[in-house]
Amino acid sequence: MANFSTVVELYRASSRPRFDGRSFSTTVVLDDTLSFIIKSLLNGNKGNGCFEDIEIDGEMFDEDDIENIQSNIRIGKKFTYTFITPKNGAERFYRSLEDFLSINTLKKGILPNNYYIAYNDFYSLDDDRPSIIDKIEKICSIITLLSEIAHYHDTKSESSNYRLVFVKNSDSKSTSVALETCITEKMLQIDDINDDVLKTLLSPEDSASPHHLEKIGIFRNTIVEYTIEKNLNFEMLICNWPLFLKLYNNNLSTYMSGFSFHKARKDIATAEAEFAEKISKIITELTGKILSIPVSLLASIGIFKLNSTPEMSLVLSGVVLTSFLLHMVLVNQEKQLNIVTHAKDLAFKSFIKNSTSYPKELNDDIQIAIKELTKNQAKCQKTIRLFMYLTWLPSSIAFAIFLSRFFI
Structure with missing residues (x-):
């Protein structure tokens, strides 16, 4: 049964022709693999994409005349086609990494299950994953985890991203920052993007620890302190993530040392x-x-x-x-x-x-x-x-x- 993976197989079996953001067109010589893929897509749901402008050995065919097309699909024939790729929200074909980073779901830390980036020839279900995809997943994880730690975030907002609000309370006054989440290519240049600290803070084991609320409070205060002092937005916070974590660990150590002292x-x-x-x-x-x-x-x-x-x-x-x-x-x-x-x-x-x-x-x-x-x-x-x-x-x-x- 045809699905998103079948479209990726067709694109790769057709030697990865130019993708314009809507469709790709090419001419191939049919073999067993291509014949099977094309027949599967012809018989499948058009929600997974569809053919148009089909030509077999120079003869034009109506894309709706499926039986006639299938009867003419034979090994060795030239098959010219245009294929319109599926667009199921964020689960679709992307021309480049830049196109992929522009989608709104990533800005809220949600990574689509099925997607293909043509320029990088990467499919989300591939076993071999480039490091840049791992970084995107880490940043999405950080966005999701930060939205749970933040004092407030607009989950019901129709905006394209989150607005994470962190508040630092003191005896004299309260200070707050609002971070607009995003994912940019600049953020992907950072080598050490780690979400382990956030995962630990929100783990069931740490939630049961005696100092869990204090750790969460120190993390929130550190974000406010660091972003205000350095005048950082969300992009720059992630770009300086290792330094931020170092400051947080220092603040946490100071607190724990003080607690141990008393x-x-x-x-x-x-x-x-x-x-x-x-x-x-x-x-x-x-x-x-x-x-x-x-x-x-x-x-x-x-x-x-x-x-x-x-x-x-x-x-x-x-x-x-x-x-x-x-x-x-x-x-x-x-x-x-x-x-x-x-x-x-x-x-x-x-x-x-x-x-x-x-x-x-x-x-x-x-x-x-x-x-x-x-x-x-x-x-x-x-x-x-x-x-x-x-x-x-x-x-x-x-x-x-x-x-x-x-x-x-």
Whole structure:
């Protein structure tokens, strides 16, 4: 069944005669391929194009007399014809790339499915695609994606292109730009036309990311900033597309660095407060437990009032046992302090590891936090050791009194 591809086959099989924008005319010697193509087009829908001025071996034929024409189509005969190419909107034959770029659908980012450019001998369904066609497709993709990112675009307008409006909001005022979309040959001279950034911004995966709206906002603001600063229209924006993307990536990196800075500062403050609280809790528990030392001290001094050896031995044993139990409690507190210290070192290890990527202000905060926690840790350690010595003071006094009663 004849279709647009069949017309392209006829044109190529006829050695690509001159195409005037409406039709092409030539004389060919019929072979199997040409005979099959011509018969298919004669029997097909005229929406796919039609013949006129048919001449076979010098004899003129009425193009509507299909049966008579087909009966005279034989291999080796000379077939002279004019073929009017199909015009189904943008899906048609074009004389040149310039003609193709002038169609309105491209200005709205819509690439026709079936088209043929005679000068370049390119058919849209060909496997071998010239680089310039790839660039056109990229620009069409950019137009389509930008129309989704823009604050406003006139989708219902009957104009030949889009008018993309981007707004940059600030505390004092709002600034906007309106870009009239187009595709020109000048834009096709750019080598690095990339739509990956736009595709990523509008992908479902990025839409679910925590900073998606911020990224879209930064992209819009960058367009306003860049086009106003450079006084660019849409054509010049695409011509400077690599530089624009570089500016956008720099702006995005600045934002993400600022976010990481504030997040890291918040994490440091949280970690500092958490470990300071744990160390303070250990000291508070020590204070409660060490109150038993004065009681033991009074008991040890009370040995002076005792006369019998069994009574003194019993009190001495009680004081020594109390000192031992308190000592074990303090040993346990010291182990808890070591665990907290180890956890603190692990928590701050990642901050220290990434310190080279942090600004000086954040590095100073990290060093201050570590210094203060280390001071608290050392103070707690000294307090525990002091209490360990003090726990044995009642026992030492009781033992000294016990011995003095027998040897002095």
